[in-house]
Amino acid sequence: MVEKELTIKNETGLHARPANIFVKKASSFNAEIKITKDEKTVNAKSIMGVMSLGASKGSTVKLQAEGDDEKEAIKALTELIDQGLTEEEGG
Amino acid sequence: MRGVAASPGIAIGTAVKKKDQALQADQREISPEEVEDELKRLQEGLDKAVEELKQLQEETEEKLGPKEAEIFEAHQMLLQDPEMVQTVEEGIKNEKKNAEKALEEAVEQYASLMAGLDDEYMQAREADIRDVGARVLRILKGESDEETDLSPDSIIIARDLTPSDTARLDKEKVVAFVTADGSRTSHSAIMARSLGIPAVVGLGRDFLEEVEDGMQVIVDGNEGDIYLNPDEEKLEEYQEKLAEYKKEKERLARFKDVKAVAKDGEEIEVVGNIGSTEDVKPLLEQGGEGIGLFRTEFIYMDRDDLPGEEEQFEAYREVVQAMGDYPVIIRTLDIGGDKDLPYLEQPEEMNPFLGYRAIRLCLDQPEIFKPQLRAILRASHYGNAKIMYPMIATLEEVLAANRLLKESQKELEEEGIPFDRDMEKGIMIEVPGAVMIADALAGELDFFSIGTNDLIQYTMAVDRGNERIAYLHSPYHPGVLRLIKETIAAGHRNNIWVGMCGEAAGDELLMPFLLGAGLDEFSMSAGSILRIKELLGFWTREEAREITEKALELKTKEEVRKLLEQNKKTAL
Numbered sequence: 001m002v003e004k005e006l007t008i009k010n011e012t013g014l015h016a017r018p019a020n021i022f023v024k025k026a027s028s029f030n031a032e033i034k035i036t037k038d039e040k041t042v043n044a045k046s047i048m049g050v051m052s053l054g055a056s057k058g059s060t061v062k063l064q065a066e067g068d069d070e071k072e073a074i075k076a077l078t079e080l081i082d083q084g085l086t087e088e089e090g091g
Numbered sequence: 092m093r094g095v096a097a098s099p100g101i102a103i104g105t106a107v108k109k110k111d112q113a114l115q116a117d118q119r120e121i122s123p124e125e126v127e128d129e130l131k132r133l134q135e136g137l138d139k140a141v142e143e144l145k146q147l148q149e150e151t152e153e154k155l156g157p158k159e160a161e162i163f164e165a166h167q168m169l170l171q172d173p174e175m176v177q178t179v180e181e182g183i184k185n186e187k188k189n190a191e192k193a194l195e196e197a198v199e200q201y202a203s204l205m206a207g208l209d210d211e212y213m214q215a216r217e218a219d220i221r222d223v224g225a226r227v228l229r230i231l232k233g234e235s236d237e238e239t240d241l242s243p244d245s246i247i248i249a250r251d252l253t254p255s256d257t258a259r260l261d262k263e264k265v266v267a268f269v270t271a272d273g274s275r276t277s278h279s280a281i282m283a284r285s286l287g288i289p290a291v292v293g294l295g296r297d298f299l300e301e302v303e304d305g306m307q308v309i310v311d312g313n314e315g316d317i318y319l320n321p322d323e324e325k326l327e328e329y330q331e332k333l334a335e336y337k338k339e340k341e342r343l344a345r346f347k348d349v350k351a352v353a354k355d356g357e358e359i360e361v362v363g364n365i366g367s368t369e370d371v372k373p374l375l376e377q378g379g380e381g382i383g384l385f386r387t388e389f390i391y392m393d394r395d396d397l398p399g400e401e402e403q404f405e406a407y408r409e410v411v412q413a414m415g416d417y418p419v420i421i422r423t424l425d426i427g428g429d430k431d432l433p434y435l436e437q438p439e440e441m442n443p444f445l446g447y448r449a450i451r452l453c454l455d456q457p458e459i460f461k462p463q464l465r466a467i468l469r470a471s472h473y474g475n476a477k478i479m480y481p482m483i484a485t486l487e488e489v490l491a492a493n494r495l496l497k498e499s500q501k502e503l504e505e506e507g508i509p510f511d512r513d514m515e516k517g518i519m520i521e522v523p524g525a526v527m528i529a530d531a532l533a534g535e536l537d538f539f540s541i542g543t544n545d546l547i548q549y550t551m552a553v554d555r556g557n558e559r560i561a562y563l564h565s566p567y568h569p570g571v572l573r574l575i576k577e578t579i580a581a582g583h584r585n586n587i588w589v590g591m592c593g594e595a596a597g598d599e600l601l602m603p604f605l606l607g608a609g610l611d612e613f614s615m616s617a618g619s620i621l622r623i624k625e626l627l628g629f630w631t632r633e634e635a636r637e638i639t640e641k642a643l644e645l646k647t648k649e650e651v652r653k654l655l656e657q658n659k660k661t662a663l
Contacts, residue, residue, distance in 0.1 A: 011396030011434075015213065020168065027171075046174035048201050048220075051213050086401065 001066040002074045010084035013056035018085035023047045025080055031067025033077070044077070092294060094269070096315035097280035099618055100289030101333050102267035103326070104244035106306040106319075108299075109256070116191035116228060121183070129183045133190040136231045137176065141167055143226065151258045158368055158409070159282070162219075163255075169216075169223050175201055191231050198224030222253040241265065246308045250299060257282040267310040269317055271296045281369050283312075287376065291315050342662060343621035347378040351613075351624040353606065355631040360612040361624050362418070364592055368406055371413045374617045378624060381417035383540065383614020384479075384592035385410060387463070388430055396434055400462035400469075407470035418475045420540065420592075420614075421467050422519065423460070423492075425449045425481040435459075444548065449482035454491050464499040471511035479540060483518040483525050489535045519592070521545035526574045529581035539582045540614070543593025547571055566595040567648040567655070572604065576643060579609045590614055600655040602626050607639030629660040 012018050026033050026044040033044035037059055042049030044063070055061050065073045121129055148163035169175070175197055182193030198220055206217040241261060247268040249256070257279055260268070265288065273279055273292035283290035289312030302308070302319060309318040309329045318325055351361040363379035365371060367389040374382070390398045390406055411419050426432050427448020440446040453460035467478050480492050493516065503510050517538035520526060523546070529539070543566055548555050550571055553563040565571070575591075582589035590612030595601055597615030602623060605613065609632070613623060638658055645651050 012394070015395070020165065023168065043174050046172045047168050048172050048205070048216075049174045051216070052204060052208065054208065086399065 001064060002070045004063045004074050004078060006061055006063065006078060006081050008055050008057055008059045008061060008081060010086075011057055012085075013059065014050055014053060014061075014085075015056075019047060019051050021085050022077070022080060023050055025076060026073070029065070029067070029069050029073040029076075031065040031070040031073045033073055034064045036062040036064070092298060092317045092319070094291040094294035094298075094315050094317060095274060095280075096312055097273070097292040098283035098286075098288060098290040098312050100267070100287070100312045101329065101336050102244075102246060102289050102310045102312070103329055103333060104246040104266045104308060104310075105242055106248050106302050106304060106308045107241060107245045108302060108304050109247055109249035109252075116195040117189070118192045119189040121187050121189055123187070126184055126187070129190045129193075130180060132231065133179060133183065133194070136190065136194075136227050137170060139230050140170055140223070140227045143230075144170070147255060147258055154258075155282070155286075156368075156372070159258075163258075166219060166223050166226075166255075169220055170227070191228060194224060194227055194231070218251070218253065222255055226255065246310060248299070248302050248308075250296070252279040252282075257286075260286065260288070262286060262288065267291075267308075267312065269294065269298075269308070269310060271299050281367075284369070284373055287373065291317055343625060346621045346624040347376070349378075349624075350380065351627050353627050353631055354629060354634070357632060359606070359627055360590070361620055361627070362590075362612060362614045363617050363620060364614055365410070365617075368409050370617070371410055374620075375413075377617040377620045379417075379617060379620050381475075382410070382414060382419045383590055383596075383612055385419055385421045387422060387424060388426060391424065391426065391432055392430075394434075397459060397462075400466045403463055403466035404469045407466055407476070408473050411470045411474035411476050414474060416475055418477060420477045420479050420517070420590075421470070422479045422481055423450070423463055423467070424453055427452055444554070450480050450488055450492060451482065454488060454495075457495060460495060461499060464496050465503065468496075468499055468503055468510040468514065469508060471514040472509040476511065477515040477517060477538070479517045479519060479538075481519045481542070482521055482545070483532065484522040485524075486528065486531050486535070489518060489532055493535060517587075519545075520578050521549065523550050523574060526578050526581075529578055530585060533582055533585035533587050536587060538587050539578055539589045540612075541575060541578055541589070541591040541593060543571075543575075543591060543595035546574065546593065550574060565648050566593075566598060566601055567651040569643070569645055569648070569651060572642055572651065575605070576608045576639070583609060588612065597623060599623070599626055600652070600659060603630055603635040603638045603658060604642050604655065606630055606632055607635030607637065625662060626660065 008014060010018055014022060023045060034041050035044040035050060035053065037053045037055050040053060042053060044050060063074055063077055144163045144167045148160045151163060152160035178197040178200065179193045182188045182196055183190060202217045202220045205213050205220060208214060241264040243264050245265050247265055249270050251270050251272040252268065267289040268283065270279055270292045271294050280290060280292050289310050291310055291312055294317065306319055307321065309321050309325065351359045353359055360380065362381035362383040363374040364384040365374055365382055366386040390403055407421055427446060428444045437447065467476065470476055483489055496516065500510065515537035517536055517540055518532065519542040520539050521542040525532060544555060547564050547566060551563045551568060553560050555564050579589045588611040591605065591610055592614040596613045597619030599622060606627065615623065642651050642654055645654065
């Protein structure tokens with residue numbers, strides 16, 4: 001299992017579009033991924049779970065992943081959060 | 092009864108009450124042997140729902156554009172939410188509930204969870220979750236997605252319409268819709284305007300009690316009025332209005348695909364004002380040959396933080412591209428006054444209309460202004476964009492804004508990002524002081540656009556929201572007319588063109604005055620375009636000039652109105 005603590009940097013936090021972007025990315029991995037804020041842990045592939053965390057700017061969250069691609073998952077999600085949860089530029 | 096006029100037009104038809112797709116599932120206890128079957132049934136239901144949503148997304152994208160279709164992608168995500176699916180499955184496995192009941196309970200649980208959160212965005216997701224839940228439930232019950240036998244003059248009555256409802260409205264049969272909830276900017280109102288169906292929203296929940304299926308209903312989407320079981324007199328009145336409306340529509344239809352021309356064949360630019368990306372389609376359908384005012388505030392509203400450059404660029408590019416060769420004048424952020432952005436945390440002011448707003452705020456906070464300038468520049472590469480600064484009062488403001496624009500151009504150049512080097516720059520003329528120094532301002536610019544609403548407010552010292560002094564807020568006041576004339580004259584002396592994007596540009600009475608004063612471009616709401624195009628054809632600039640000269644000699648707004656009334660030309 002891989003674990004990592006992170007701080008949410010973007011203004012909106014893990015709400016709205018940024019939450020969609022986060023969940024979409026998490027769902028692209030096989031590993032089971034969990035995200036924890038304070039005492040509450042939810043499935044990182046659940047849009048409703050993630051939004052109900054209420055993680056706003058400055059919140060600390062813990063990511064946990066378990067599965068064959070756990071390392072890649074944590075790496076990708078860390079990058080996403082560090083970049084402020086914007087969609088990758090395409091086209 | 093009166094609600095909010097959400098989409099213009101008139102309809103007379105038969106009420107079809109939309110059953111509130113309240114999730115109503117029959118409860119049944121299942122035996123342990125049935126668990127597997129129920130789980131399978133649930134999975135099939137979910138798969139089918141995702142399939143439907145995908146199709147809906149495609150259809151909507153084709154009909155209305157990718158922005159409107161986005162909601163159905165979000166719905167798919169909700170449906171595939173592992174936590175919710177797990178909750179439903181546990182209801183089947185552990186509590187031995189049938190799939191319908193287990194689903195209903197899970198949806199209820201998550202919907203109230205969202206509704207209870209202290210966040211507007213997530214509260215709004217409640218409706219989405221219920222919408223999605225109702226879809227799966229319907230599939231599980233084996234019912235189809237088609238509207239049940241609608242008569243060809245159906246008026247849909249509902250508490251509110253979900254995105255799935257509006258996307259599926261059969262335009263051949265539905266002549267209008269009316270909702271108890273909603274506002275002019277709610278989803279259903281925007282969709283109604285895009286589809287061109289008259290709509291009245293926000294009538295209040297009590298309204299639903301008063302309507303019954305099959306009732307005759309009149310919907311006046313221009314005024315926001317609804318009449319249930321109208322009496323003979325009302326019915327006749329509206330039948331006449333409807334006939335007139337249809338006749339006018341037919342008469343004006345021929346102006347949709349032709350350029351606006353004056354009587355002597357001179358081409359005049361008649362363009363539209365828009366306030367969001369959704370307004371582009373209706374504008375083109377109404378014969379708009381460009382956009383004279385693209386208000387950008389919508390990108391900044393209803394959110395918790397400033398939009399980034401990327402997001403803005405996407406929105407501007409979408410509009411610029413959709414308009415092809417037609418001009419698109421993008422106005423930079425005009426916030427302050429009566430439009431507030433809570434997340435900017437501005438101190439309250441005694442006189443917000445005379446305060447820290449629009450270009451004043453933008454020049455003071457370049458970290459807000461620069462991303463917008465860069466986004467507009469980047470969008471200019473994809474069509475015929477122009478930039479316009481609001482609320483300019485001094486030459487220094489023009490110079491400072493242009494300096495920031497130049498800085499942004501340099502940055503983009505260094506980053507190798509393409510933009511239109513010759514993009515025209517203009518300002519809104521709203522402050523009388525700016526009119527008095529228009530010659531100086533013109534030297535730094537490519538165009539002026541007169542914003543009559545604010546120009547009148549500042550010229551007449553009248554708060555336009557105050558009904559007790561509303562009589563002062565008139566474009567016919569000779570003082571206002573002289574400022575308009577002087578703005579146009581100053582522009583032309585300095586070889587720049589002059590447009591108008593305030594409400595007065597679509598004022599049928601005032602049109603000859605503006606034409607005679609030399610106005611180059613008329614920009615108005617989409618609904619006025621065809622009528623102004625028609626009227627322009629009755630005048631030459633020469634003829635109109637006589638009206639202008641006469642009007643400028645008058646002393647009161649009543650004298651001006653009388654003159655304009657006397658010289659009105661109509662199609663009949």
